[in-house]
Each structure stands twice: as C-alpha cells, then as structure tokens.
Amino acid sequence: MDDRIFSSRTLLWLVLIGILSFAGAFVASLYQDKIIHLSSIGTNSYSQSAIGHNAFSSLMKKMDYRVRTSRKTWDRAGYADVTLLIEPEDTMGVEAVLEEFYGAGTLVVLPKWHAYPDPENEKWVRSARLKSDGEVENILQIFSDRIELIRGAPEDVLENFTWDKDILTFSQQPWIQAPQLIQGSDDILRPLVYSDKGILLAEFIQPNGLLDGIDKTWILSDPDILSNHGLDNGGNAYLAIGIIDVLTGNGLGGVVIDETSHGYVSEPSLWRRMFEFPFAVVTLLLVATVGLLGWSSISRFGPPQITEKSYQSGKGFLIDNTADLLAFGGHGALMLKHYAERSLQTVALGLHAPKDLEEYELLQWLDRVGQARGSDLISHEIIRNAHSITEAPVFEVMQALKAARDIHRWKQEMLHGTG
Template identity: 30%
Template sequence: MSRSNRAASAAFSPTVILVVLLVGMVSLAGIGVLSAYAPELKSGNDGGTHALSRSSVGFGGLTVLLRNLGAPVLLNRGVLTETSDESLLVLTPRPDTKPEQIKDIKHYGATLVVLPKWNAAPDPNHPGWVRTAGLIPAEAALSPLNADLRKTSKLTTRSDRARLVLRRPNGSALGAPVETMQLRTLEGPDWIPVVIDDQGRSVLAMDRKSRIYVLADPDLISNGGLKTLAGARTARDLIAIVRPSGAPVVFDLTLNGFQRSRNLLRLMLEPPLLGLTLVLAALAALAGFHAAVRFGAPKDRSRIIALGKRGLADNTAGLVRLARREPHMAVPYAQIMRAAVARAIGAPRALDDAALDAFLDRVGRTVGAQHAYSALVEQARAAKTPGDLIKVAAALYRWNQEMTRGRQ
C-alpha cells in the first residue's frame, strides 16, 4: 500500500467518522436548545428602562437593593397568576407602550407605574450604557396611561437641578435629601397625592378610580438615583409606601420585550413532553450503537465489589434498602429542598422553621406553584413505602422548579 493510500485510509477510519458524527449530533442538539431558549438567555442589559438593565435609566439596581433588604423579588416574563395579587407589581412602560398593553395585564393587587422620562441611546463605547439626549415630552411620557387620565393629567418639569426632601401629604419627611435634575411632578383632579415635593406637587400619586400608583419621576428609583446612599434610602421608602407588608415585588418585563414565548421545540424540552424526547433520543442512540458494534452484551470484567466513592454510595444505598428505611428519607429530603429554595429566592435568614414554611407558602401562591410546601412536608411525614418516597421526591422537585424557574 502506498503512502497516499495509507493516509486516505487513516482519514476515513471508523474512529474519525464516529467522532465527526458525535460532534455533529451534539452541535445540532445545542443549536436546537439555544434556539428554544434564546429569549431567556439574553442578559437584558441593553440600556432599556426595565429591571434587567444596569444603565442609568434602568432599574436593575433596585432589584438588588430590595433583595438585600430581605424583600422577595420576582422578574415576570409571562402571564401573572391570580395568587400574585398579594404582591406589588412594578410596570416600567416605554413611551410607545399602548394603554391596552397595561390593561391586558391582569393584576388586582397594588400596582406601580413608573413613567418614562429620558430619551436615551446606547453608548457605543460601553455596552449596556446609554447616553441621554434630553427629556421625553410630557405628552409622550403620559401616553401609557388611559385616555381619560391623559386628558385630566398634567406632567410638570422643573428647569433646574434641585436638592429637596420628599414628604408625605401630612408633612412628614420621606427618605433623605436627594439631588434631582429636572424633577417631574404629576397634577390633576383624578390623582390623590401620596408623596409630594417641597412645592407641594405630587411625585407619587394614586388614581382615584383604578387605585393604581404612578411615579412621575423615575430618577428617584432608577440606577442613576441609587448611586448615592440618600437616593437608595429614598427609593426604599418610596417602594415601602406602595408595597403591602411582607409582599413580594414583581417587576414586569413583558412591556419591554422580554415575554416568555411558547414553541413546539421548547415544549419538547420541558415536562411533560421531556420524557418522550428523552426516550426518542435514547432509542436513536441505541439504534446507532447496535448498528456500529456487534450485537450482544459485552462480558462484564469489572470487580464484584466496586472501589471508591461510587462503591461506598452503592453499599450505603443497599444497606438502607435492606433495612427498609427508604421512607424515612422523605423528611430530610424535604428539608434540603426547603433550604435550597429559600437560598435561591433570597428568603430572610432569621426565620424559624414555621415562619420559613409560611413564607415559602406565600411565595408559592404568588408564583402559582401547584403545591404548598407545608402540604408537601405532611406528605413526606406520611410516607410509608418506597413508592410514597418517590412520589414525594417528584413533587418536591416540581415545587423547586416552580419556585425558582422565574429567576433569570
């Protein structure tokens, strides 16, 4: 055989062909998964006026501040559930947001609408930053509100940079003295003042009919406003006024183009169709394996008693099974899942077991979890057979996914 023939034979050896096929299959599967989850894989740091943005006009800093203060924070990309009515919903519309889009969001609890203020363009030198190019006209800033409110409302803008202390209508101070540039205030017969400036004009007001809160100047809670300690205190107090005691704060992302979409490929990668997808993939892999190698099980040449961590784990599992103690593992597993979920959603650390269970039940109702944690714990305590253990473990796993899936 010549040298060229030997080179050609080596290039098309079975090993090379198998490697090429495996790389192609993995690449194709990766492209499919990325295509299905592309909208949720975006960081969201595009300089917009939403809770994923870290620019001066965004509100990403507010979510971090609230979490550090112990408040449950959720970033909503889909349809709100009825149990979320116990939470505070924060809407950050853009000037082109239609009033119908806000009306379509079904939420009967406290709602805060933050009006837009600045015309901003991406900074080409710093990804995620923006450059402001003047104020959005008052008419455009009010456009997300319904027509009746727009007719009777007036958005006033100061022409200077002022240092002021915000106050409640009864005269009590709120937050700390902050510096604002071209502060905007809201006036009209349909608004009930909630927070006013030093001239008695409403900065935060509530609509008499819908009971929706509207913040006229987003600089008071945006990333730009949180750059000082005084601004952070003021933002904290503003949210505390409209937030029900102990309720989660839900930041809506659907108005800013981050709505979670449903497609066939994604359905195939999520329960309940995920099992079917895995079975089909396993069958395809098994068929390819049988086509590539000699049919029949290979001779087992491994040790009868395995060494290392795997052997220790298998022996321990065998002892538990031999002693018929599997059902007793249900309660410790439930406690592990509780600790993992509490850490993931930023639950207060000072809560005892009963208070933490109650807290997780409230958050579960907010996110629409199928089961409450307290009910799952009772099922774990009542487990008598390995089948009961498997059912409880599966339910706890689904509860974990429901509680943490929305935090992206």
C-alpha cells in the same frame, strides 16, 4: 455467542451519563433565572446602565423583599403582592393591570429616557435623550386625560419636596435633575410627594375603587428616583424603599417587576422550551438516544447475524414445532381424534344443543341445524370420517389433513354461517 450491542461497562456508562444529565437539567431549571443573564442598556430591571433599574431590583432583594421578575402576560401578583410597572413602553401592560384586581397595590413609573448604546461597551449608554411629551402622555391617558405633564429644563435641579407624613416617612430630600412631574385635580390625584412645581408621587383615585388601602395605584412621575444613577442619592433611595415598604405592608407582601412591556415576553410554549436552556439539554439527550437506537437498527452494526437460528418466536413456529413433535412420536391419529371431539363440543355449545343427547343423537340434531343454515356439509359424515381415519390400521397423513380441514370448515359454517 453474546449478541448484546453494548458491553455491560458501556451500558453502565450510558445509563450513568443519562441520569447525571437529566439531574443537571432539572437543577438548572430550578435556578435558570440565576443562570440566564439578560443584558440590556434600556430602562428595565435587567439593565446596568445609568438609566436602568438593576440596582433597584438588587437593593430590594438585599433588604429581604420577596422580588420576582415576571416575563409572562398571564403571570400576575398574588393578593398580598405589589406590581411594579417601571417605565412601560406601551399601554397594553398598564391597562391589563389596572382593569383587574391584582395584588395589594400597583406602582406605575412613567417613562422618561431614550437610550443609545456605547459601541465599546454593550452595558453602557453612549447618550440619552428625553422622550417626547406625547410618549409620556400616552401612559397618563390611561388614568385620565385631566392629568398634566410638567417638565423642567435639562439644567434644572429639584430637591425641595413635601410629603404626606401620614403615609411616608424619610429623613432626606429626593434629588432630581430635569424634573418630570405631573399635576391633577384632587378628585383624580392624591399628592404624596410634591413641590410647588408639581407632584412627584401621587395616588390615583379610582372612580370605582375597592376598600380604602386595598389595590392602591401609585404613579411616580420621574423614574430617576429608581434608576441606577439616581440611587446614588440617599434621598432617592430613601423614597424608593419607602414606597415599596408602604405598598407591601412593611414587607408582608412580595414585589413583582413586570417586564412584558419592555419586550421580555416569554409565554409558555413546549416547542420553544425544548430548545431553550436548560431544557435544551433534555432535548439533546433525546435526540442522542434516538440516534443511537437508529444506529443500532442498521444492518452490520454489532455482532454478526446468525444465519440459522436455533429457535424462533411467534405462534407459527410454536404450532409447526408441536406438529413435528407429535408426528415424530406417532400421535397423528390421537391429534385428529381430539380435534374432532373438541370441535364437536365447541359447535354443540355454540348452538346451545340439548345436553342429554347421545353422540349419534347430537349429530342428527346438528344435521338438521346445518341443513337449516344452508351448509352442504353433513355433521355425522364429517365426524365419523375422522373417527374412521383414526381407527384405521395404517394412519394416512394426507387423509387426516383433509379430514381436519373439513372439520374446521364445518365448524366455521355451523357457528358463523356459510357466508
């Protein structure tokens, strides 16, 4: 009777589905950033709203910059890469980048807007208002308390800038409405793009900076230069790409957009990963496999059980079957004789008995050892009793069993003591 739970065809399908599912989960893990789309209306690189920066991220990728969005606090830029902190919502991420050397440079874009979603379209902004001066100054305080925030009126437009042509070159003027600028002394800020109203882009002069041109820290005061609505202006796009081009060394380094300050933190966690796509597919397969194994172990699953098995497994069955065969063949006396001889050899070897002794001398030597060990069994009586049973005209099974038990007890006491 075939006692397999699954047929060959069913088993083949299960294996094939498992392989395809695992391969699909593996491929999905490689492209999960393209499969998982994070949506937002805020001031981050996922946002497609007017004040978001998704267009800037896409523009850099289309211009063949190596762009990576980071959601891990420990995931920093390489030595040739640039870190972008665009409108950070807190100071922790900015401090972490500035305290240690991470990459060729850092661009910190100051925050400017609060957004309110459109109830009819989750990707649009219904309205936006300027952040308070204090919220922006909290970020500036990380650099120096001597950097001043300068803000224009909501109806003001600023489009007349001067820039450091030794560092930046572009042919069109940036354009900003309700401009947000900064001002600071020459020992704190090096103006790169500025006007008579204030500084739009500056290099922060670090007190204990490294070599000139390495680990640059630039501050862009107004994020509208990089925002989705701001990039409609050619001058803003020229400035944005010009900044990235200089910081990356004409594209030699990569760009890391830090999104941890916007709440998109994804720290490594095995349990969280198990229930996130695409790893949830593997978890589902594991649960299904355990379920099938549990189902297969339930009684009455599969073919009917055989009440009497023709064979069994285990040492007990093997010993009983061997004993039955020897008894059936009339070899009980031979078994007892061999068992007595082997037990005598085992005890002699275990006690390091002299090798040149005859059997009667060995038994006398063992008697003395057994007496010293406190055993009440006499060696020559145990062995000779077994020999007398094997040489008797009629083999008595019960006497043979008793003799075998005595030999076993004697061997144990001689080798391991009477305890």
